[in-house]
Amino acid sequence: MQTQMQILLPDIELHKIDNEFVNIPHAHHHEYQITVPIKGSCEFHYENRGMELRAGEGLVVHPADRHCFQMSNHSGIIIVIAKDELIRQACREIEPSQRPFESAAMLSYFQRCASRFIAMDHMDPLAVEETQSLALAELEDMLAAGGQLRTEATKKAERSSDWSMTQVLAYIEAHYTEQLDIDQLAAVALQSRYHFIRSFKLATGVTPYQYVLRLRIEEAKRQLRISAHTVTDISFNVGFSSPSQFYRVFMKFSGVTPESYRGM
DNA sequence: CATCGTCGGCAGCAGGTAAC
DNA sequence: GTTACCTGCTGCCGACGATG
Missing domain, CATH: 2.60.120.10 (Jelly Rolls)
Structure with missing residues (x-):
């Protein structure tokens, strides 16, 4: 795929x-x-x-x-x-x-x-x-x-802690359309979930969950631009479990609704 | 002193439903 | 397709302790 x-x-x-x-x-x-x-x-x-x-x-x-x-x-x-x-x-x-x-x-x-x-x-x-x-x-x-x-x-980035973060970023990038939770990502980073959240935010400026959401929205924008899929389909494609959640997050990050974005 | 793990509290997210 | 509302849950933060 x-x-x-x-x-x-x-x-x-x-x-x-x-x-x-x-x-x-x-x-x-x-x-x-x-x-x-x-x-x-x-x-x-x-x-x-x-x-x-x-x-x-x-x-x-x-x-x-x-x-x-x-x-x-x-x-x-x-x-x-x-x-x-x-x-x-x-x-x-x-x-x-x-x-x-x-x-x-x-x-x-x-x-x-x-x-x-x-x-x-x-x-x-x-x-x-x-x-x-x-x-x-x-x-x-x-x-x-x-x-x-x-x-x-x-x-x-080549030093150990950043190496872990590079691994996590690669993992998120490969799996952000699937169900991801903090424990899973912390395991990839070989850190406890508590420490992982802190070090992730230090490295990227955002929390792991926010990072995943933004990736999903960027992918949703791409699909809105190039495909004719419905907003509902795209919301599921990029990993959201319900269209209503997708609308909320899309509005938060983009300031417009998915349908408006497609028409821009 | 730096790094890491743990805990409790809470804001905000997820999920479901209904309505327009 | 979009928004509003509600409830339960969880991700996040701050504080603190353990370890080397």
Whole structure:
């Protein structure tokens, strides 16, 4: 089953796609696209060339270049699309060809961006700007280091307690549409539930339950945009046990009803 | 001193139902 | 599709103690 998580900010987009996926040839006229498989491989078509990208083999697609790709089950990919003028400096010396990208560093980068995105106040322009600036700055660092991001944040994440948190974030991301409870997540983190709640909030800025809810709402928004499923169906698809609960949470995080959001 | 586990209280969430 | 109301439950927080 195809799953997708996306982080949409004004000048940068991050997408994480798992399992079967196909898209049609297209070009981004004012954006660079960085494509990095993190597991399995994908068949990438760039201009008139076809190539197989394996995990850890990144590709920087320059603005206006046509491209498309497809991937099969058990594959995973992270795509970053950023405004031309913001990362031109970092991309200028990179030829549109394969270059090594560290899969773990890319996944870690995505998870940090996702944590900040989920935790930020979406109504606050300053918070959005801050999240975007951090995402762009880390992306530039990673490009400058040849795809191997080694910022303080990464080093910190590699230490044991943060390693646990990385495991939990990955677990939540894979299971947020299912029933999740604190004890389950604490077990993944190898911590007591009480300590887990504290350390989770310290790491992400929100409580575990709020984090799961925001992920569900982001996925619901995506489904509202791209599918014709009813609001009731989507509420069950993303893990809510009743439409009424879904409406309440959606209103709280988005300020509009699901139906209004679809019509925007 | 830092880290982690435990406990009690409470705000807010989950779930069900009804109505529009 | 959406909102309101109610009840029971649980996630979260603050305080405190144990441990190394």
